[in-house]
Amino acid sequence: MSLQPIRLFGDPVLVTPAATVIDFDKELRTLVADLTETMLDAPGAGLAAPQIGVPLRVFVWDVDEALGHLINPTLDLSEEIQEGEEGCLSFPDMRYDTPRAFRAVAKGWNMFGEPITVEGTELLARALQHETDHLDGILFIDRLSKADRKSAMKEIRESDWFGIAAASGLTPHIKLSPHDTFGRSL
Numbered sequence: 001m002s003l004q005p006i007r008l009f010g011d012p013v014l015v016t017p018a019a020t021v022i023d024f025d026k027e028l029r030t031l032v033a034d035l036t037e038t039m040l041d042a043p044g045a046g047l048a049a050p051q052i053g054v055p056l057r058v059f060v061w062d063v064d065e066a067l068g069h070l071i072n073p074t075l076d077l078s079e080e081i082q083e084g085e086e087g088c089l090s091f092p093d094m095r096y097d098t099p100r101a102f103r104a105v106a107k108g109w110n111m112f113g114e115p116i117t118v119e120g121t122e123l124l125a126r127a128l129q130h131e132t133d134h135l136d137g138i139l140f141i142d143r144l145s146k147a148d149r150k151s152a153m154k155e156i157r158e159s160d161w162f163g164i165a166a167a168s169g170l171t172p173h174i175k176l177s178p179h180d181t182f183g184r185s186l
């Protein structure tokens with residue numbers, strides 16, 4: 001297991017659809033372990049493989065003190081919507097109101113290739129949707145209202161971190177505020 005640098009917005013891997021996992025092998029289990037370790041260190045409530053530069057359909061979460069992981073997910077969403085703020089570990093210190101389905105049922109596989117179903121509401125449902133979006137190259141700023149998206153882009157352009165990744169090919173490891181517990185990023 002090893003801690004991996006988190007890719008920041010501007011890195012092309014974040015807007016590239018990830019590939020379906022074919023081999024449920026030792027390498028995949030190492031990926032799940034690395035994702036989990038990196039998410040817990042950040043700390044975040046979820047992390048998808050593209051965020052550590054691995055273009056595969058895998059993500060992990062840590063919601064309500066329960067760790068989980070899912071591979072090759074498909075989502076079934078409620079029509080009922082939840083409002084609330086959302087952040088992303090690939091956008092340090094940014095939070096915006098992001099509407100999401102209130103309930104999500106995710107189907108996929110665990111790292112041993114066994115089929116699993118995960119059902120969640122509120123934060124878990126939000127995490128499942130946010131992370132599945134990452135696998136499709138969709139970012140939370142794509143889900144914002146037009147006005148918020150404009151503010152977010154301005155905040156990104158003015159941030160200390162934006163452009164560093166693109167300029168150097170390296171990504172700084174930025175820790176979120178330790179006070180930010182409920183509002184952990186995804």
Ligand code: ZN
Nearest residue numbers: 088089090186
């Ligand atoms: Zn994210």
